[in-house]
Amino acid sequence: MDLVISPLAPARFPEMPMVPGVRLATAATGLKYTGRDDLLIATFDDGAIMAGVFTTSATAAAPVLWCQEILSHGKARALVCNAGNANAFTGAAGHRTVKETAAALADAIGCAPEEIFVASTGVIGEPFDAGVLTRHFSEMLAHPSASWEEAARAIMTTDTFPKGAFARARLQGKDVTICGIAKGSGMIAPNMATMLAFLFTDAALPAPLLQALLKRAVDESFNCITVDGDTSTNDTVLLAATGKAGNDASLLEGLQASDPALTAFAEALNTVCGDLARQIVRDGEGAEKFVTVRVSGAPDDDGAKRIAMSIANSPLVKTAIAGEDPNWGRIVMAVGKAGVPVRQEEIAISIGGIRITENGAVVPGYDETPVAEHMKGREIDIAVAVGAGPGKATVWTCDLTHRYIDINADYRS
Numbered sequence: 193m194d195l196v197i198s199p200l201a202p203a204r205f206p207e208m209p210m211v212p213g214v215r216l217a218t219a220a221t222g223l224k225y226t227g228r229d230d231l232l233i234a235t236f237d238d239g240a241i242m243a244g245v246f247t248t249s250a251t252a253a254a255p256v257l258w259c260q261e262i263l264s265h266g267k268a269r270a271l272v273c274n275a276g277n278a279n280a281f282t283g284a285a286g287h288r289t290v291k292e293t294a295a296a297l298a299d300a301i302g303c304a305p306e307e308i309f310v311a312s313t314g315v316i317g318e319p320f321d322a323g324v325l326t327r328h329f330s331e332m333l334a335h336p337s338a339s340w341e342e343a344a345r346a347i348m349t350t351d352t353f354p355k356g357a358f359a360r361a362r363l364q365g366k367d368v369t370i371c372g373i374a375k376g377s378g379m380i381a382p383n384m385a386t387m388l389a390f391l392f393t394d395a396a397l398p399a400p401l402l403q404a405l406l407k408r409a410v411d412e413s414f415n416c417i418t419v420d421g422d423t424s425t426n427d428t429v430l431l432a433a434t435g436k437a438g439n440d441a442s443l444l445e446g447l448q449a450s451d452p453a454l455t456a457f458a459e460a461l462n463t464v465c466g467d468l469a470r471q472i473v474r475d476g477e478g479a480e481k482f483v484t485v486r487v488s489g490a491p492d493d494d495g496a497k498r499i500a501m502s503i504a505n506s507p508l509v510k511t512a513i514a515g516e517d518p519n520w521g522r523i524v525m526a527v528g529k530a531g532v533p534v535r536q537e538e539i540a541i542s543i544g545g546i547r548i549t550e551n552g553a554v555v556p557g558y559d560e561t562p563v564a565e566h567m568k569g570r571e572i573d574i575a576v577a578v579g580a581g582p583g584k585a586t587v588w589t590c591d592l593t594h595r596y597i598d599i600n601a602d603y604r605s
Contacts, residue, residue: 200474200482200570200590201353208340208358208371211392213237213434215336218346219328224276224314229346231325233332234271234390235301240434242268242309243403245410247427253280255310256428258290262306266399268432269303271390273311275347275375277320280312280425285319292322300329311428313375313388314349344373347388351377351475357467361460364439368395368457372464376472377419389414389429389468395457396435397444404449405458406431413465416497416587418504419476431461473588478595481513483572483588490583495532497585499578502530510592513572518563520548527576540577543567 213236218229244263246256272293279286294308301308338346344354358371374389397405410429435441447453474482485504490496503509503526512519520541527539537552544566547555566572572591 195352196595197352198475198479200479202471202474205341205344205354206356206358208356209369210340211369211371211434212394212436213240214392214432216338216340216343217332217336218338218342219332221274221324221328223274223320223324229342230275231328231332232271232273232338232343232346233297233329233336234343234392234432235333235336236269236432236434237436238269240268240432241266241397241399241402243399243406243431243433244309245407245429247424249423249425249427251281251425253278253312253316253426254282254286254290255279255312256426257287258294259309259311259428259430262309265306267304267307268309269301269307270297271309271311271430271432272297272325273313273347273388273390274325275312275349276314277318278312278314278316278426279320280316282317282319289320289322293325296322296326297329300333309430311388311390311426311430313347313426316425340371340373344375347373347375349375349377350477351375353475355468355471355475357464357471359460359463361456363395363437363454363457364443366437366439368393368437368439368460370395370460370464372468374468374472377475377477388426389465391429391431391461391464393431393433393461394436395433396437396439396441397433398441401444401447401449401454402431402433405454405461408449408458409461409465412462413469416585417469417473418501418587418589419473419479429465470588473590476590476596478593478598479590480593481570481572481591483510483513483574483590484586485589486573486575486584486586487578488575488584489538489577489579489581490532490534490585491579491581492583493585494583495581496578496583497587498532499527499530499534499576500585500587502526503574503576504587504589507592510589513567514591514593516564516567518543518560518567523574523576524549527578532578534578538577538579542575544573545575
């Protein structure tokens, strides 16, 4: 199938600074694709640490299980990622491939295998030999000069554009940088993060604090997007911190992620994660429209998010959006099935800022014309108030078009 770049794609890949202590290299292995790089290695100076958040899928892939196992060691010297094969549901052979990959890269760098993080994305259920990857390691390590865009392209599968974002902040009087790349287009309904996202910073932070900051950022970004309601076997978000910014991590020991001393860094991390997450939605398979769903007035934030996700995941809502049909009755349906206590007479629905229902019924004299006009645009805004409670949430999704079927019907061919 010919690659059609999403109409929701950014105009260009951002000009991102390199992060001190991080080097990138890419290569073409031929594992699945021809004529393009499909292997990424990011290496780190000694002293780097890693935080990670992973899929909650009961069929998590071998690379995910490996990363979860080694994360407690804290140290990180490299990250290796291949595209085209997920190495998921591959049994003992899959675990062997991960261990051999980590061991080969560790030997080449001169570190322990437990300092090598491994990620994969692509087709499920097809084992492959580690040698397909490892034979490229020497050349890649000898020339670690890839750009962020090249790195982002190397991890793509059904993505139509590479995804990158960065932000800067001050931490303990030092300038710090956070850069990130991500891939994801389909099988997006994160129960942690979505598909793959790799983040890098030169900040120095204690490992538990880095983990807490990443978890909070993921909850507010990758965990607030959906394309098709399917949680991947390989969802992985990794955050490497090299400590090259020169701030004093020891003075941050014992702090909570919400401490004011960390506000600027946390906001920058949230900015990068949020940007990448929304880019994934904008690259949803077959997507033509980017949809923001805001819910307020729920009993609590969790309830608001459940309602918002119910709307965002509804095939009926998403196909109506694709057809530019302002069928607000489908939103009513999605609110009702979310399993959150609401009172019909308090539900107020707006599309494109235009109030459609209030007091449990359609607004008297409702004119559908401006709503129908809003539905013709690329950016669709849905707001639902369900009461007077404090709970609120915002999630992002896309429409569901016939091209989604086209892409997934022949994904393995």
